[in-house]
Amino acid sequence: MSDTENVLEVRDVVKAFGGITAVDAASFDVPDGSITGLIGPNGAGKSTMFNLVTGVLTPDSGRIRLRGEDVVGEPPHRIAEAGVGRTFQTPKVFAGMSVRENLAFAAKDQTGESALGALLRPGTVAKEEAEIGERVQETLEFLELDHVADEYARGLSGGQRKLLELGRVLMLDPELVMLDEPAAGVNPALTDRLLERLHELNDEGRTLLLIEHDIDLIMNNCDHVVVMHNGSKLASGPPSRIQEDERVVEAYLGGGE
Amino acid sequence: MADFVGVVQTLLYGLINGSVIAVGAVGLTLSYGVTRFINFAYGELLTLGAYTALLLVGMGLGLPVAAVVAVLVIGVGGVLVARVFYDPLSDRGALPLLITSIGVAFVLRNLVRAAAGTEARQLPVPLMRPWVVAGLRLNPVDAGVMIAAVVAMLSIHLLLQRTMLGKKMRATSGNEQLARVAGIDTDAVVRRTWLISSVAGAVAGVLLAVQFPPFRPTMGWDFLIVVFSATLLGGIGKPYGAMVGALVVGVAMSVGTRYVATEYTMAYAFAILVLVLLFKPEGIAGGEL
Amino acid sequence: MAFAIPGVASFLLSIGTLALIYALLAIGLNVHYGYTGLLNFGHVAFFAAGAFTSAILTVPPPGPNAGYALGFGLPMPLSLPVSLLAAAVVGGVLATLVGLTSVRLGSHYLAVATFALAGIFEDVLVNEEWLTRGTFGLNSVPKPGRAVLGADLWQVSYFVFALLLTGLVYLVVERLIDAPFGRLLKGIREEEQAAGMLGKNTDWVKLKSFAIGGMIAGLAGGVYAHYIGSVVAVTFVSLVTFLVWVALLMGGAGSNRGAIVGAFLLIAFREGTRLSAVNDFVVSVLPFEASATLVPSLRFVIIGLLLVLVVRYRPAGLLGNPDELVLSEGGER
Numbered sequence: 001m002s003d004t005e006n007v008l009e010v011r012d013v014v015k016a017f018g019g020i021t022a023v024d025a026a027s028f029d030v031p032d033g034s035i036t037g038l039i040g041p042n043g044a045g046k047s048t049m050f051n052l053v054t055g056v057l058t059p060d061s062g063r064i065r066l067r068g069e070d071v072v073g074e075p076p077h078r079i080a081e082a083g084v085g086r087t088f089q090t091p092k093v094f095a096g097m098s099v100r101e102n103l104a105f106a107a108k109d110q111t112g113e114s115a116l117g118a119l120l121r122p123g124t125v126a127k128e129e130a131e132i133g134e135r136v137q138e139t140l141e142f143l144e145l146d147h148v149a150d151e152y153a154r155g156l157s158g159g160q161r162k163l164l165e166l167g168r169v170l171m172l173d174p175e176l177v178m179l180d181e182p183a184a185g186v187n188p189a190l191t192d193r194l195l196e197r198l199h200e201l202n203d204e205g206r207t208l209l210l211i212e213h214d215i216d217l218i219m220n221n222c223d224h225v226v227v228m229h230n231g232s233k234l235a236s237g238p239p240s241r242i243q244e245d246e247r248v249v250e251a252y253l254g255g256g257e
Numbered sequence: 258m259a260d261f262v263g264v265v266q267t268l269l270y271g272l273i274n275g276s277v278i279a280v281g282a283v284g285l286t287l288s289y290g291v292t293r294f295i296n297f298a299y300g301e302l303l304t305l306g307a308y309t310a311l312l313l314v315g316m317g318l319g320l321p322v323a324a325v326v327a328v329l330v331i332g333v334g335g336v337l338v339a340r341v342f343y344d345p346l347s348d349r350g351a352l353p354l355l356i357t358s359i360g361v362a363f364v365l366r367n368l369v370r371a372a373a374g375t376e377a378r379q380l381p382v383p384l385m386r387p388w389v390v391a392g393l394r395l396n397p398v399d400a401g402v403m404i405a406a407v408v409a410m411l412s413i414h415l416l417l418q419r420t421m422l423g424k425k426m427r428a429t430s431g432n433e434q435l436a437r438v439a440g441i442d443t444d445a446v447v448r449r450t451w452l453i454s455s456v457a458g459a460v461a462g463v464l465l466a467v468q469f470p471p472f473r474p475t476m477g478w479d480f481l482i483v484v485f486s487a488t489l490l491g492g493i494g495k496p497y498g499a500m501v502g503a504l505v506v507g508v509a510m511s512v513g514t515r516y517v518a519t520e521y522t523m524a525y526a527f528a529i530l531v532l533v534l535l536f537k538p539e540g541i542a543g544g545e546l
Numbered sequence: 547m548a549f550a551i552p553g554v555a556s557f558l559l560s561i562g563t564l565a566l567i568y569a570l571l572a573i574g575l576n577v578h579y580g581y582t583g584l585l586n587f588g589h590v591a592f593f594a595a596g597a598f599t600s601a602i603l604t605v606p607p608p609g610p611n612a613g614y615a616l617g618f619g620l621p622m623p624l625s626l627p628v629s630l631l632a633a634a635v636v637g638g639v640l641a642t643l644v645g646l647t648s649v650r651l652g653s654h655y656l657a658v659a660t661f662a663l664a665g666i667f668e669d670v671l672v673n674e675e676w677l678t679r680g681t682f683g684l685n686s687v688p689k690p691g692r693a694v695l696g697a698d699l700w701q702v703s704y705f706v707f708a709l710l711l712t713g714l715v716y717l718v719v720e721r722l723i724d725a726p727f728g729r730l731l732k733g734i735r736e737e738e739q740a741a742g743m744l745g746k747n748t749d750w751v752k753l754k755s756f757a758i759g760g761m762i763a764g765l766a767g768g769v770y771a772h773y774i775g776s777v778v779a780v781t782f783v784s785l786v787t788f789l790v791w792v793a794l795l796m797g798g799a800g801s802n803r804g805a806i807v808g809a810f811l812l813i814a815f816r817e818g819t820r821l822s823a824v825n826d827f828v829v830s831v832l833p834f835e836a837s838a839t840l841v842p843s844l845r846f847v848i849i850g851l852l853l854v855l856v857v858r859y860r861p862a863g864l865l866g867n868p869d870e871l872v873l874s875e876g877g878e879r
Contacts, residue, residue, distance in 0.1 A: 054743060080745035094736035096870040097729070105733045106744040110726040113746075115754060118725030119718065125725055152869040165740075172744055295654050342854060352585075353857050353873050355654060356795070359788055360857070363850025371843035482662055489658070520673045527662045527669070534659045535647055 013062030085174035275507020284457025290430030300477030306459030335455020377471035492540025574762030583735030588664030596633035596767025623690030637764015645756030683778030798866025
């Protein structure tokens with residue numbers, strides 16, 4: 001039986017590319033309702049871990065459980081449906097679509113997404129579109145992107161793209177939000193706002209898993225931290241304990257940034 | 258049917274065809290290695306090679322001399338084509354290049370057609386009695402074609418392994434950015450690769466014209482899928498893989514035509530291509546070749 | 547009372563009808579490439595599938611020396627809707643089969659795979675003579691209503707029919723694209739991986755796109771078969787696929803209006819330069835004696851150059867949106 005207090009459980013996951021083992025028997029938990037920070041030096045396997053959890057990659061061995069349910073081998077869209085949303089280290093926005101369309105895309109269960117629904121049920125589609133439009137507007141305002149709502153995502157700055165990606169994830173309305181370096185490339189004023197937003201999301205009951213290089217940011221905002229090193233978990237626990245962990249200090253300072 | 262000689266004969270024809278395909282496939286794969294787009298105009302180099310040789314023969318040159326001159330002319334011509342059509346797009350990614358190559362194929366094929374007409378033509382290849390050894394037949398012309406193809410491939414092998422240019426080509430093909438950081442003038446490497454690739458295409462064209470007369474302006478375009486098939490089977494961008502892939506495709510076409518259904522010669526190459534794409538898109542040569 | 551139209555009008559109508567057939571093909575390809583980003587280099591196969599479906603359904607049942615084994619002789623013009631619907635369905639089914647094999651491939655490999663599959667399909671059509679009469683073709687495909695209307699009135703009527711049909715397809719596709727379905731296709735075109743992470747089954751959606759574009763191409767095949775009255779396997783070559791590409795890119799990928807405009811420009815150019823007056827003029831200004839193949843060859847040289855120039859200088863085409871579909875990104879493989 002798995003512990004239902006964890007949204008995500010990773011057990012002995014291994015992933016190798018050619019001769020290089022990127023993730024080597026990693027095991028960790030993401031507690032329900034937490035803001036969990038995933039940290040570690042470059043090449044520790046953090047982004048690979050994200051790709052494994054979201055189904056982009058399939059582990060060579062090991063188990064990944066969402067709410068106790070094994071999701072290894074499930075395609076990405078199923079994992080998304082199961083309540084996982086993520087962003088990418090380099091944002092993958094839909095460049096040739098407006099910011100509004102980017103957000104509307106992510107809404108779940110749209111009747112008009114089927115060709116027949118779009119042709120034969122215009123009333124339902126219009127009603128849903130109006131609802132989606134409202135949520136898009138809320139999200140735009142929440143992320144303070146409303147002034148660029150009708151611009152093509154192609155024209156957004158790096159920071160704005162990060163926000164747009166977060167917005168798309170919010171439209172998906174997932175239980176577990178996984179953010180790959182959400183603050184990288186975002187200017188400091190915006191970062192503070194972003195963090196505020198993340199805490200609001202957490203207060204709504206969502207679990208957050210962040211990859212971040214900024215240790216201060218992690219220590220100040222997370223309530224659980226997982227440290228990865230050379231593809232496996234080095235330590236985990238509350239920030240206060242992690243900060244004093246000798247191995248972590250050594251891995252970080254010894255490894256260099 | 259347990260017709261042993263027939264089987265060996267079929268394999269032999271397959272190897273001869275395969276060696277011609279190999280020259281074209283190596284040329285295509287080399288240019289893919291440094292430019293990273295699938296060149297749909299590559300077949301036209303074969304056509305141009307054959308027709309240039311024909312033109313020179315018409316001007317009174319003997320076939321061997323005409324062939325050599327044609328190959329050199331088309332080698333340089335290939336560089337010019339790349340200069341005019343592909344270089345200006347080199348910073349826009351692979352897709353515009355791929356689509357441009359289709360336009361270039363239209364232009365080149367129809368220039369040949371405008372100049373030479375659509376009638377079937379042939380190079381002055383002497384008719385010769387085949388040698389017969391233990392029931393196996395081998396036409397001296399086919400033997401010559403195969404030897405020429407092997408010499409062409411050996412030259413490319415020596416060029417890749419023994420020359421500075423070869424090293425630079427392999428470095429650029431492996432990782433262009435890294436090669437540039439290491440001080441390699443990658444633009445020059447790309448130009449020379451176009452030269453070698455075009456020379457190989459022209460050689461394949463002349464050999465094809467000699468082996469399967471008569472030919473028309475569509476010969477290269479029609480042969481393109483065969484070359485693609487060999488190239489992808491060997492793993493695109495890998496010259497030695499392309500050679501192996503070509504022999505497999507040549508034998509498959511020969512065996513299929515002899516023992517499965519005669520009217521589907523080209524379809525065997527097409528089918529190999531589709532199967533490779535479906536089941537092993539990285540090609541048979543998984544490693545570094 | 548006989549209805550007669552002047553020769554010029556007849557010529558323009560024939561160009562117009564052909565252009566409408568190409569417009570349908572271009573709209574189908576636009577669903578694939580313009581909206582979903584699928585590099586379909588085998589479009590002609592779906593067109594051919596539709597054309598032969600309509601032909602086989604409506605040619606007379608084979609007599610003793612017919613040279614073909616299947617012909618259902620559906621009565622015309624009553625069965626025209628059946629014939630065209632079947633053409634669309636078969637085009638869609640073939641596209642779905644091609645999609646099933648290839649939809650997971652990276653974009654450039656998809657181009658090569660569809661190109662090769664269309665080549666195999668053409669080979670089959672040419673060689674399976676019992677079905678297609680090979681290089682002779684099926685030459686008694688009925689032209690619906692021609693016997694009643696007479697040649698000239700029929701030409702006008704068929705043009706109007708093709709126009710209405712194209713208009714209908716245009717409206718349906720526009721509606722699909724404006725709906726969330728279109729948003730779904732475009733998202734996959736822009737960033738397939740991100741679309742998957744947002745809960746969309748991208749392979750399934752691409753398959754649907756394949757099917758819809760293939761149905762439209764199949765329908766075009768049916769319209770073509772009943773217009774020309776004869777369907778010959780060797781005419782369904784890769785050249786057709788690439789002419790449709792030229793039309794779409796010239797008009798503007800990602801725009802259905804662009805697809806239609808591009809098709810009209812392309813066919814107007816191709817057929818216009820076939821006029822003997824044009825031919826004579828070109829031959830007269832040339833400083834040397836022209837062979838019979840010269841002018842037709844130059845026509846395709848110019849079409850090839852057009853493609854090169856559009857890609858280089860106006861990648862959004864005439865009516866495409868430069869912010870939306872940029873022919874410079876994507877397709878790492």
